[in-house]
Amino acid sequence: MDFMAVLTKIVAFLCSFLIPLSNGLNCLFNGDIYPFQSNTKVIGLETFDRSQGVTTDGEYWFFSGKGSLTKVNIETNEIEVKNDNPFLGFEEYGVDHVGGISYYNGLIYAGLEDSKVWNSPLVAVYDADTLEYAGKFIHLDTEKMKRGCPWVCCDGERGYFYVANSRDTVEMYCYDIDTFEYVKTVSFETEVAAIQGAEMYNGIMYAATNDATRAVYQINPDTGSVTKYFDRIMYQPLLIDNFGGEGEDITVLQMEDGTLFHALDLGALFIDANLRHYKPIA
Numbered sequence: 001m002d003f004m005a006v007l008t009k010i011v012a013f014l015c016s017f018l019i020p021l022s023n024g025l026n027c028l029f030n031g032d033i034y035p036f037q038s039n040t041k042v043i044g045l046e047t048f049d050r051s052q053g054v055t056t057d058g059e060y061w062f063f064s065g066k067g068s069l070t071k072v073n074i075e076t077n078e079i080e081v082k083n084d085n086p087f088l089g090f091e092e093y094g095v096d097h098v099g100g101i102s103y104y105n106g107l108i109y110a111g112l113e114d115s116k117v118w119n120s121p122l123v124a125v126y127d128a129d130t131l132e133y134a135g136k137f138i139h140l141d142t143e144k145m146k147r148g149c150p151w152v153c154c155d156g157e158r159g160y161f162y163v164a165n166s167r168d169t170v171e172m173y174c175y176d177i178d179t180f181e182y183v184k185t186v187s188f189e190t191e192v193a194a195i196q197g198a199e200m201y202n203g204i205m206y207a208a209t210n211d212a213t214r215a216v217y218q219i220n221p222d223t224g225s226v227t228k229y230f231d232r233i234m235y236q237p238l239l240i241d242n243f244g245g246e247g248e249d250i251t252v253l254q255m256e257d258g259t260l261f262h263a264l265d266l267g268a269l270f271i272d273a274n275l276r277h278y279k280p281i282a
């Protein structure tokens with residue numbers, strides 16, 4: 001039995017005790033939220049690989065962890081492809097963190113950063129078939145992106161992708177989706193705290209945050225108008241940052257059960273990742 005197999009068994013054993021506690025805590029924090037219809041949950045080591053981003057091409061969920069990309073069949077929930085070193089070829093930039101991801105035209109756009117150094121905010125693209133680096137990236141302007149690149153959102157309709165800072169976010173930066181040239185800055189009407197990822201639907205950006213209620217916001221990329229769409233939890237963090245889990249990225253796909261928005265979060269004890277499936281607000 002190899003090391004990973006042993007480790008997996010140990011973690012599974014520990015999780016068998018911790019999961020009831022985690023589920024209980026998660027329920028406590030869920031409170032009076034906008035109800036999700038169902039939840040695709042993983043526990044233990046798989047949590048690491050679903051701790052940052054999510055996107056879809058319609059057939060697969062793509063997840064990012066801090067150091068991985070994973071492609072999961074939506075029908076079977078089987079992992080079909082995994083890239084355990086998305087930083088290969090980027091050594092000179094010291095990047096060690098994958099953030100939110102977004103699918104466009106056969107490619108996964110990923111935000112990369114050199115955590116806590118903040119010299120190298122990158123957007124790199126990966127082949128959606130193989131999850132290998134697809135040979136195109138941009139080193140974003142550190143005057144704009146001051147703390148890495150926490151997420152990226154593709155807007156195929158307008159031909160742009162968007163990025164923004166994770167703190168004091170009052171604007172986002174718009175780049176050509178094919179040439180990666182800077183196009184413009186979109187100023188928000190109000191600040192949006194702690195955006196973790198976003199995806200487009202019908203010309204509107206749906207941005208998932210790690211704010212006090214892990215809310216999802218609608219942002220109009222033409223006007224910068226911001227509207228809260230729904231809360232994911234009702235707990236207000238007071239003393240401990242991220243106590244009660246962490247809100248992560250979002251993606252959009254119309255499912256047969258009527259759900260449309262699929263938002264990722266980490267559970268209260270950080271031993272489970274939840275992809276919760278939401279219907280649009282009627």
Ligand SMILES: [Ca+2]
Binds near residue numbers: 053054100197198
């Ligand atoms: Ca996303």
